[in-house]
Amino acid sequence: MSAAETEKSGTNKGLKFTNTLTREKEVFRAIDDENVRLYVCGPTVYDFAHIGNARPVIVFDVLYRLLSHLYGQEHVTYVRNITDVDDKINARALRDYPDLPLNDAIAKVTQKTADQFHKDIEALGVLEPSHEPRATQHIEGMIEMIKVLIEKGHAYVAGGEVLFDTVSMPDYGGLSKRKLDEQKAGARIAVEDHKKNPGDFVLWKLSSDEEPGWESPWGRGRPGWHIECSVMSEHHLGKVFDIHGGGLDLIFPHHENEIAQSRCAHGTSTMANYWLHNGFLQVEGKKMSKSEGNFFTIQELLEKESFGDRKWPGEVLRMAMLMTNYREPIDFSRRKLEEAENLLAKWPEPVETDAEPSSEVVEALKDDLNTAGAIQALHALAVEAVKDPARLPVYSATAALLGLHPVVADLSGVDEGDVEAAINRRLEALKAKDWAQADEIRAELTSQGILLKDSKDSETGERITTWELKR
The missing domain is CATH 3.40.50.620 (HUPs)
Known part of the structure; x- marks a missing residue:
């Protein structure tokens, strides 16, 4: 040779x-x-x-x-x-x-x-x-x-x-x-x-x-x-x-x-x-085994209420895996899955784009596949994209590089009346220039996976707020 x-x-x-x-x-x-x-x-x-x-x-x-x-x-x-x-x-x-x-x-x-x-x-x-x-x-x-x-x-x-x-x-x-x-x-x-x-x-x-x-x-x-x-x-x-x-x-x-x-x-x-x-994977701090009752197939996690009495979206399972350095042992737990889900809930929908992914995320991955660091940088980019749609292309290309996308949730468990009431309280706070109260309401809705989008009525110029759930 x-x-x-x-x-x-x-x-x-x-x-x-x-x-x-x-x-x-x-x-x-x-x-x-x-x-x-x-x-x-x-x-x-x-x-x-x-x-x-x-x-x-x-x-x-x-x-x-x-x-x-x-x-x-x-x-x-x-x-x-x-x-x-x-x-x-x-x-x-x-x-x-x-x-x-x-x-x-x-x-x-x-x-x-x-x-x-x-x-x-x-x-x-x-x-x-x-x-x-x-x-x-x-x-x-x-x-x-x-x-x-x-x-x-x-x-x-x-x-x-x-x-x-x-x-x-x-x-x-x-x-x-x-x-x-x-x-x-x-x-x-x-x-x-x-x-x-x-x-x-x-x-x-x-x-x-x-x-x-x-x-x-x-x-x-x-x-x-x-x-x-x-x-x-x-x-x-x-x-x-x-x-x-x-x-x-x-x-x-x-x-x-x-x-x-x-x-x-x-x-x-x-x-x-x-x-x-x-590295190895353990479940809730213990080695995974059928005798321990903590043995779960991917299919069970995706399709049955087998872990934490609920099903878990594939994107959440993927995110939970990537939040830990690949060479380190990982403790697969409900808490980790909830953390992954809450993070994804704050991300906007990606758009079709031919933009280049974030250099900060690429550099993190180039350093021994540092997915934890890459996700931190991607999350910061996602927060920017929520505020500034001009950042959506780069965010979208970067999320695609990691194979990650927001959780799209079922709206059936959301009380739409409560959400609308919270939005109205926020609009009143904005009119009163109570910025702290408005930010607090928005943050509370975001923590629930509810994303707000502000715009203006083309005729009256009044602020209009729409919402969607990413959870």
Whole structure:
């Protein structure tokens, strides 16, 4: 592979990211400004996505939007995969469709779950990636990569499986900073008699007649989890690409093993130049789990009164996620959702525009995707736009960059008579030049999500106030 295919030779556009690989904040330079490449691990479609799954989808959607703004969308390739072959899928298929042939049952589970995932993230304001490959579309490529790993002495056949030989890679563990001699038996590492080393992991395993499988040189079987992403990323992005993203929980073993497979198969010094990982999510101060009763799918939050006895708009869920730095842990709580909703309620409706987004917001995002700082700057711009319609284009372009827009609420819970009475009191205060009282009434209505618009009657010149609800 030539240096031009691996070196960070692109333009310095002021972007900085905290690179998990080096544990340092680094200036971002693409390999090729004409094709900036991003890969993010997507869902395993055996069950509806939970709110923790939503965080990386939202975070890396903002990154995709930012890269598209800086380089042009036509010059950014974003790949987010779907894992549709997995033992959890097999188990769910047998549970939900016991009377169907297994392949048909698996197809039903994966299609239903993938469809719900797409519906959920659309409600969260997430853009479609450039490519969304499915693991089952790349089985042949996985078999070919495994063949190469065996030929190069990095994999071996034992106990009906093909396993990666971790000792064959001297610097294995570079991403997670784990040493091979620390790989002991534990919750994440199964130790079987046929393994050479405790940390060796499965590339291919044999399938029984009751399990899905594909023909291979090692018998009818199915791939291990890690090999899938190595093959799908290479297919769409090449042997070395710019950014690989995902949740903190994927650093080890998934991303570590992706790196091992890809580097050893291709003979490269790296798989991706920058590794970005978002922090964990807990709910109301506790780890999310079904046993705690605080496990919520995106679909439940959007469509059922499952959290805080009410439904939550997608834009509120998105805002709540972005109010915390992506690398930090986030406490998903009703209070945070209400804070996000109240903030969005004060924003005006965006307008169609070809204006450039606020440079202050762009600079915040360029600094390690500082969405919290970006939202602060965007909120100040929104307040300006409420007062001065001339600021609406810039505000609108900036909100679009973050994929955020105001909450549009149901008017059925609002007492229109009370609102009109408050507006009349404000008009009387303005006539009496009691500016403090007028401002107090306006602020109280704004806190309720009621936005006032003042204008003048063209004939009489009298002040007219109309209102709308954004909550």
